Every structure is written in C-alpha cells, then in structure tokens.
Amino acid sequence: xxxxxxxxxxxxKEKIFASPDEVARGLEQLRALIKPVDELKREGNPYKDAERxxxxxxxxxxxxxxxxxxxxxxxxxKNFRIKSTTKAEVTHALEFLESLIAYLDDKKLELEGKKPKxxxxxxxxxxxxxxxxxxxxxxxxxxxxxxxxxxxxTPVAPVIPPRPVxxxxxxxPVVQKVxxxxxRSTASAGSTVASADAVGLLRKIGxxxxxxxxxxxxxxxxxxxxxxxxxxxxxxxxxxxxCLEFDEIRRETWQxxxxxxxxxxxxxxxxxxxxxxxxxxxxxxxxxxxxxxxEHDTLYYWTHPDCxxxxxxxxxxxxxxxxxxxLEKTLxxxxxxxxxxxxxxxx
Numbered sequence: 001x002x003x004x005x006x007x008x009x010x011x012x013k014e015k016i017f018a019s020p021d022e023v024a025r026g027l028e029q030l031r032a033l034i035k036p037v038d039e040l041k042r043e044g045n046p047y048k049d050a051e052r053x054x055x056x057x058x059x060x061x062x063x064x065x066x067x068x069x070x071x072x073x074x075x076x077x078k079n080f081r082i083k084s085t086t087k088a089e090v091t092h093a094l095e096f097l098e099s100l101i102a103y104l105d106d107k108k109l110e111l112e113g114k115k116p117k118x119x120x121x122x123x124x125x126x127x128x129x130x131x132x133x134x135x136x137x138x139x140x141x142x143x144x145x146x147x148x149x150x151x152x153x154t155p156v157a158p159v160i161p162p163r164p165v166x167x168x169x170x171x172x173p174v175v176q177k178v179x180x181x182x183x184r185s186t187a188s189a190g191s192t193v194a195s196a197d198a199v200g201l202l203r204k205i206g207x208x209x210x211x212x213x214x215x216x217x218x219x220x221x222x223x224x225x226x227x228x229x230x231x232x233x234x235x236x237x238x239x240x241x242x243c244l245e246f247d248e249i250r251r252e253t254w255q256x257x258x259x260x261x262x263x264x265x266x267x268x269x270x271x272x273x274x275x276x277x278x279x280x281x282x283x284x285x286x287x288x289x290x291x292x293x294x295e296h297d298t299l300y301y302w303t304h305p306d307c308x309x310x311x312x313x314x315x316x317x318x319x320x321x322x323x324x325x326x327l328e329k330t331l332x333x334x335x336x337x338x339x340x341x342x343x344x345x346x347x
Contacts, residue, residue, distance in 0.1 A: 012072040012075055013068065013070040014072065015066070015067040017107060020112050023104050023108040023111060025066075026062075026065075027101060027105065029062045030066070030097055030101050031101060033058060033062065033097055034094065034097055034098075036055055037093050037094055038094060040052060040090045041085070041087050049085075050257075052082050052085055053303050056303065059077075059080050059097070060074075060077070060080050063100075073100070077096075079336065081305070198269065198272040199309065199311065199341065201245045202274070202276065202311045202313070205241045207345055209234075209238070210315075210346040213234075213315075228280075230280060230282070231278065231279060231280040234280045234315045235265050235278045238276070238278050238313065242267060246271075246272070247271065248269065248270060248271055249269055250267065250270065251266075252266055252267070253265050254266070254300060256293070256296060256300070258292075268304070273306050273307065273309065274309045274310075275301045275310050276311050276313065277310065280316075283320075285320075286321060287320075287321045290327070291330075294340070297310075302338050307338070308337070309338070309339045310338075310339070312331070312340065312341070312342045312343070314342065319346075321344055324344040324347045328342045328343065328344055
C-alpha cells in the first residue's frame with residue numbers, strides 16, 4: 001500500500017527560565033516520575049500496561065509545563081512512548097528523564113551564578129607583512145650610432161604583492177545544551193495518517209459486510225454455515241475479508257477494563273499502520289455505550305507502535321444506533337497526527 005507523505009514545518013521557541021526557583025519546580029516534577037517509571041520493571045504487577053499509558057501522558061504534560069508548548073523539548077517528544085515494560089525500554093525512558101534533569105541542574109547553576117564562564121580565546125597573532133621588494137636599477141644601453149634616436153624606455157613598475165587579508169577572530173565557544181533524546185518510535189518524523197487507499201478499502205469492507213453476512217446463510221443444500229450472531233462472529237468474517245485486501249494482517253488481543261477480564265480481539269495492518277476494531281451492537285450496547293468504550297479503547301490503541309489510524313467498524317444489523325451518520329461524525333477525530341475513524345453499517 002502506498003502512504004501519503006506530509007511535511008510539517010514548525011519554528012521552535014526555546015524556554016527562557018526567569019529564576020532558579022522556576023527551574024527547581026521543573027526538577028521536582030521530573031524527579032517525581034523516576035520512581036514510578038522504574039517500577040514498570042517489577043514483575044508481577046497486573047496493571048503495568050495501564051500504568052505505562054498513564055506515565056506516558058504524565059511525561060508529556062511535564063515537558064509542556066516545564067519547557068512550554070513551542071519548545072523543542074516538547075515538540076520533539078510530544079509523541080513520547082514507552083513501547084513495552086521490558087527492562088531495555090524502561091531503561092531508555094529513565095535515561096531520557098535523567099538527561100532532562102541533568103540539563104535543568106546545569107541551567108539552575110547558571111542562573112545562580114555558580115557555573116564558571118568559559119575563558120575567552122587568546123587573540124590571534126597579528127600577521128607580519130613581507131618587506132617590499134627592492135627595485136632593480138634600469139640597465140644603461142650602450143651608445144648607438146647616430147642614425148636614429150632610440151625609442152624612449154618605459155620604466156617598469158615593481159610588482160608589489162597584495163597585502164594578506166587578516167582573518168576574523170574565531171567566534172567564542174558556544175556551550176552546547178544537552179539535547180533530550182527523542183522518544184523511540186517505529187515511525188519516521190514525516191510519517192502521517194494511513195494512506196487514503198487503505199482506509200478506502202476498509203470502508204468498502206464495512207459497506208458490503210451486511211450483504212456478505214446474509215449471503216453466508218445461503219449454503220448449498222442447507223450445509224452448516226457461519227451466522228453472524230455476536231461480536232466474535234463479526235470479527236471472524238472481517239478477518240477473512242481483510243485477508244483479501246491486505247498482504248499482512250495480525251490478530252492481537254488485550255483486556256479492556258470494561259470487559260470484565262474478557263480478552264478483546266483486534267487486527268493490525270502494520271504496513272499501513274492501521275488498527276482495526278470490530279464491534280456489534282446488541283441490547284445494552286448502543287450509541288452511548290459504544291462512545292464510552294471507544295474513548296477507553298483509543299487510549300490503549302494509540303500506544304500501539306503500529307497504530308497511526310484506529311478504524312472502528314460497528315456492525316448494526318438491528319439499527320440500534322438511531323443516528324449513525326451523526327455518531328460517525330462525533331467520534332471520528334484526529335489528534336497529534338493520529339486518527340480515529342468510526343464506520344457504522346448498515347445505515
């Protein structure tokens with residue numbers, strides 16, 4: 001699948017701290033995150049995924065509060081992710097926080113006047129101009145016979161080399177700021193929402209799904225078939241249809257808090273960076289319940305390394321959603337380069 005590309009140019013504005021107390025408050029915020037991030041390495045914690053998502057938002061909020069929304073520290077790390085709770089990933093996140101703390105410690109010393117200034121470089125030696133060449137006396141021509149007067153001799157001026165150009169003194173050394181390491185991500189800086197072609201294929205699958213479900217009932221001589229009676233049946237049919245359109249489809253599961261410990265299945269198209277979620281309306285699962293579930297699901301799926309777009313297909317054969325077009329418009333959104341699209345069928 002082809003993916004659309006977009007260039008997003010933005011000018012950064014470096015944060016100017018007014019006092020050491022302001023820097024101290026930022027240090028306190030960052031140091032308070034060290035312990036909970038380190039706790040992610042501890043085995044046996046059943047809530048590590050929820051804690052990981054919560055800490056990602058806390059780190060991004062701290063960067064915005066300390067450095068400002070237009071600062072390079074925030075803009076370059078506003079998509080900060082802790083991809084997993086492995087020791088390597090958690091250690092990488094800790095190194096990121098410690099580098100910011102080291103930078104703020106250095107800035108605090110500078111504002112308190114305790115940081116020594118760099119010595120000025122010695123002035124460059126003055127260039128020595130070479131002495132001008134000594135002009136040679138013109139040779140005296142021997143006397144000629146008085147046939148014709150000799151032509152006048154034009155004196156040749158001595159060639160004086162040009163004066164050397166004095167190079168400007170080198171600029172004083174610039175104290176380099178410790179750059180915060182960028183958040184690890186599988187996406188490049190220019191990656192955008194999934195290609196329109198891929199999303200268009202998903203809309204086509206959703207639009208024709210009800211016709212496929214009805215056709216599956218018409219087996220030869222009444223042979224056993226798949227009746228789409230619940231969400232699991234809908235997921236199985238969608239999985240088969242996805243295999244027709246996408247070269248690579250992964251089936252993954254997670255346990256949302258509202259599901260009472262039941263595993264929830266979703267699909268991933270990694271080449272197009274799309275996560276596909278399938279829901280089927282029933283008694284007790286209408287527009288209001290779907291809205292609440294999707295708000296909860298979005299926080300989880302947006303932490304998935306292969307999710308740039310979340311496509312939620314809602315199968316509503318009994319027309320339990322009163323205003324499907326309005327619900328699609330309300331729940332479809334785009335935030336910080338990530339997109340949620342809701343498609344309800346049949347309408």
